[in-house]
Amino acid sequence: MTTTAVSKPQLVDDLLQRGLIAQCSNPELLRDFLSSRQSLYCGFDPTAGSLHIGHLVPLLMLKRFQDAGHHVIALIGGATGFIGDPSFKATERSLNDTKSIQAWTEQLGSQIIALLQPVLSEPLQLVNNADWLSTLDVISFFRDVGKHFSVNAMMRKESVRQRLERPDQGISFTEFSYSLLQAYDFAMLNQKFGCTLQIGGNDQWGNIVAGIDLCRRLNHTKVEGLTLPLITKADGSKFGKTESGTIWLDKNKTSPFSFYQFWLNTDDKEVYNLLRYYSFLSCDEITALEQTDRNSGSKPQAQRILAEQVTRFVHGEAGLISAERITKALFTGQPQQLSLAELQQLELDALHCVEIERSLTLSELVQKAGLASSKSKARDLLSSKAIRLNGEVMQLDMKMSDIKPLHHQYWLLQRGQKQFCLVKSAK
Numbered sequence: 266m267t268t269t270a271v272s273k274p275q276l277v278d279d280l281l282q283r284g285l286i287a288q289c290s291n292p293e294l295l296r297d298f299l300s301s302r303q304s305l306y307c308g309f310d311p312t313a314g315s316l317h318i319g320h321l322v323p324l325l326m327l328k329r330f331q332d333a334g335h336h337v338i339a340l341i342g343g344a345t346g347f348i349g350d351p352s353f354k355a356t357e358r359s360l361n362d363t364k365s366i367q368a369w370t371e372q373l374g375s376q377i378i379a380l381l382q383p384v385l386s387e388p389l390q391l392v393n394n395a396d397w398l399s400t401l402d403v404i405s406f407f408r409d410v411g412k413h414f415s416v417n418a419m420m421r422k423e424s425v426r427q428r429l430e431r432p433d434q435g436i437s438f439t440e441f442s443y444s445l446l447q448a449y450d451f452a453m454l455n456q457k458f459g460c461t462l463q464i465g466g467n468d469q470w471g472n473i474v475a476g477i478d479l480c481r482r483l484n485h486t487k488v489e490g491l492t493l494p495l496i497t498k499a500d501g502s503k504f505g506k507t508e509s510g511t512i513w514l515d516k517n518k519t520s521p522f523s524f525y526q527f528w529l530n531t532d533d534k535e536v537y538n539l540l541r542y543y544s545f546l547s548c549d550e551i552t553a554l555e556q557t558d559r560n561s562g563s564k565p566q567a568q569r570i571l572a573e574q575v576t577r578f579v580h581g582e583a584g585l586i587s588a589e590r591i592t593k594a595l596f597t598g599q600p601q602q603l604s605l606a607e608l609q610q611l612e613l614d615a616l617h618c619v620e621i622e623r624s625l626t627l628s629e630l631v632q633k634a635g636l637a638s639s640k641s642k643a644r645d646l647l648s649s650k651a652i653r654l655n656g657e658v659m660q661l662d663m664k665m666s667d668i669k670p671l672h673h674q675y676w677l678l679q680r681g682q683k684q685f686c687l688v689k690s691a692k
Contacts, residue, residue, distance in 0.1 A: 285494070286492075287492045307463070310346045325578075329545075336390070337385075338389075350443055358440065369568060394450050411431045422444070445475070466495055530568070538553045544570075600654060601656060612675075630688065634686035
């Protein structure tokens, strides 16, 4: 690929300010390297039918590079997904079946295109490493690729060493060889598309270095690698994991409302760094926002802005508006404003949901929903006006068959300000 001057030489400074560079193969020359147009890639293995918010930072990184004038490639591991990257995993992965991996490969490709293409100034290049890895025969691979790898060096990799130090687990030859396959990806992308840079999470550093070395040996070319920090919470735990599970980018796995609420509930200690990682607000804007929040003496605005920025990027303007509508309806006691689709979002993953027979009384429902420990306690809550149903204060212990449901199938039960339960009529 012919290199030409790029229009935004401040890319490196911006990435450093945001804390988005963890390791780099040639930090002293990074600015010079990126002063001309480069082709770079990031890989995503199909281990599920959707990416999650941990994948969002490298996806956004591809946009940051393209905005600065570089050519970006997203690689789907249609072949490496059959093995799974062992990097810093405590145990051996379970191998997924062919049908699942092929379906997930298609789903991830479609998802990446849907997320990135609308915000990119030129078409995203999407590739699948099954195109070259699936045609390799094992003898040729060992002769042409395996001979360039030192087992001694591979065993010194931190991710491998950790597994070897766990005699109850160890590491199989299958997972041990994964690094060779990822390195070969880099060499093939370098040959086919002039790819000169690989980016990935910091747990990929060993694999990226292996690819840099293989490009030098096989292609006689000099390429570079750059890793992003692995994002953790203020307490050091993994970011993106909650009590209810992973925060997915697929709206059918994590609803736009729950996605929005996740960001809205970000800790004050984390929110400004997350704005640097996950938004396109400038670092100066984020610093000014942080200062304003600290001086305001009221509720910080950063969480709302973060939730808006990320939800809009992943779920579009319609998804953001819907999430905001549900939030307003819940916390202002106006659930009648919710559409059927929005109530279904709440059923998917946002609220505890119970199915009932319409012969149930309201006090029985309050107990069944876990909002009261007994029917007598439920009656006390009703008489003290602590129970709302579909936004209306309820005082009488009525039968559910006498209370009109929302969209013919849902009731929203509420105790106090923050305890909710979605109620659905049994079929």
